[in-house]
Amino acid sequence: MLSICIVIASIAAAAYLIFKKYYAPGALLFVGLITLGVVACISPDPLITGKKATHLAALDVIQIFTNLLQTRTAGLGMNIMAIAGFTYFMDQIGASGALVRLSVKPLKLIKAPYIVMTLGFILSLILNVFIPSAAGLALLLMVSLYPVMVMGGISRQSAAATILVGGCCCFGPSGGNNLLAADLTKMHVMDFFLNVQWTIGWVAVIAMLVAHFFIQRWFDKRDLAKGILTKEDFEVPQLTKEDAKAENAPLWYALFPLIPVILLFVFSPLMYKGIRMEVVTALLVSTFVALILDGIRRMNLKESIGTIKTFAQGMGKVFTSTVFLIVCAEVFAAGLTKSGGIAEIINSVSGMQAGGYAVFTVMFLIVVGSAFVMGSGNAAFFSFAPMIPDIAAKVGLNAAFMISPLQLASGMARSSSPIAGVTIAIAGLSGLNPFDLIRRSIPVMVIAIIATYLRSLMLI
Known part of the structure; x- marks a missing residue:
């Protein structure tokens, strides 16, 4: 029982600090180290x-942090940093802006306002594949898609909400x-995306599209009738202009952000196994291709080479x-795991008649609640995902189909949080x-x- 109390206290402490706008990594690290320290004091095992x-x-408390830092920075961390470098480089040369403008x-040719809104939602989901930052994508869409939707006849609130939920998955x-x-x-990351994530996600996408269409239309009609909305809410506000480089980039630059995904798909176990393509290699190949073509267009070698600094x-x-x-987050998760509380919860839930499904439900609710309170899908997911493979093995469930719904749900809960960075950014640009x-x-x-x-229950 003491171990479960430690888990509950740790989660509550981390959530409280993040809700109070403490630096999220620092809050998780602080609570994680304290939890590990407590465990070291009360546990006979090292x-x-x-x-x-x-x-x-x-x-040993600090060594756990050291081990995780060494492991993650060299492996997963390098992949994430390379993706970020590529994304920043695409922004610098105007390729991301070109992709959004072209999309x-x-x-602009469609006259049915809520159809435009729904198509804008679909577009956001597609662009999120190539521009993985929810906040970064939202900022691009706020200066391109947002005015189009409002001019089409929906309210600013509906248009902003569309962009907010568009990066949820x-x-x-x-x-x-x-x-x-x-x-x-x-x-393989493409195998996971197509055979796990999308296998679950397509059901959520259809549900979201149908729900979003009717819910936003209902809100607009009801709020307009009650006087909550006025005619000004259906007019395009003044937004900050796109960067000049992004506006001047030719539309064919929109191909550059697509290259890594194409390479990873073609040279993956799903298509051609003869060539092994790592994520970082695909990003670097795409960066060099974009760099060369951008240099030819600029006809300025010094300026073109200088853009690689952005990477x-x-x-x-x-x-x-x-x-x-x-x-x-993994230090925080290590504290929860080492306390024995997670194992005790799992054993307790596993003893129920529902077994593994009850364990999955508990983890699902914890991640959803954490993401909403923290305003960060990543913080919630990164904290609990490392536990899933072991949990899945103990209760006899498929680890991949347990992890994927947690990742999807954490993003959805983040898009419901008033303190999420993407929510605040969209609210600031829209003046809402x-x-x-979030309502x-x-x-x-x-x-x-x-x-x-529900879809996950069918697959795990």
Whole structure:
């Protein structure tokens, strides 16, 4: 019982600190180290055994952090940093902006406002495959898709909510959480995306699209009739302009962000096994191709080579924001695991008649609740995902189909949180209150979360 109390206290402490806007990685690391320290004091067993052990309990607490930092930075961390470097480079040369502008053009031809909104939602989900940052994608869409939807006849609230929920799933091989999930399940990232994530996700997508169409239309009609909305809410506000480089980039630059996904798909176990293509290699090949073609267009070798600096800057930025968060979250998860509370909860739930399904339900609810309270899908998912393979083995369930719904649901819960970075960013650009956004996103996300859970029960 003491171990379960430690788990509950640790989760509550971490959630409280993050809710109070403490630096999320620092909060998770702080609570994780304290939890490990408590466990070291009360447990007769050492925290670390084997070659990595320091043979001093106090040092073992820090050594766990050291081991995770070394392992994650060299493997998964390098993949995530390379993706970030590529994303920043694509932004610098204007390729991301070109992809969004090209994608938005057909929507301007359609006159049915809520059809445009739904197609905009689909477009957001597709673009999220190639632009994995929910906040980054949202900022691009706010200066391109957002005005198109409002001019089409929907309210600013509906348009902003569409962009908020559009990045909720993080489909594809590019997101850090997808890379972690593939790594934990020992699967190729494209195999995980197509045969696991999408197998679950398509049901949630259909549920979201139908729900979003009717819910936003209902909100607009009801709020307009009650006077909550006025005619001004159906007019395009002034937004910040896109960067000049992004506006001047030719539309064929939109091909550049697609190259890594194409390479990973073609040279994967799903298509051609003769060539082994790693994520970092695909990103570097794509970067060099884009660099050469951009250099030819610029006809300025110094300026073109200088853009590669953005790649390195992007790698550095994502280390502080994501890779370090993963390591800190895993220290937090290690504290929960070493306490024995997670094992005790699993054993208790496993003894129920529902068995493994009850364990999955408990983990699912914990991740959803954590993501909502923390305002971060990554923080919640990274904290609990490393536990899943062992849990799945103990209860006889498929680890991949346990991990994927947690990843999907964590993003959906984040898109329902008023303190999520993407929510605040969209609210700031649209001039709306974050709570105006989540009152429209929560019903859609709840339906999507339920659909994800029910679909997962069929597969695990």
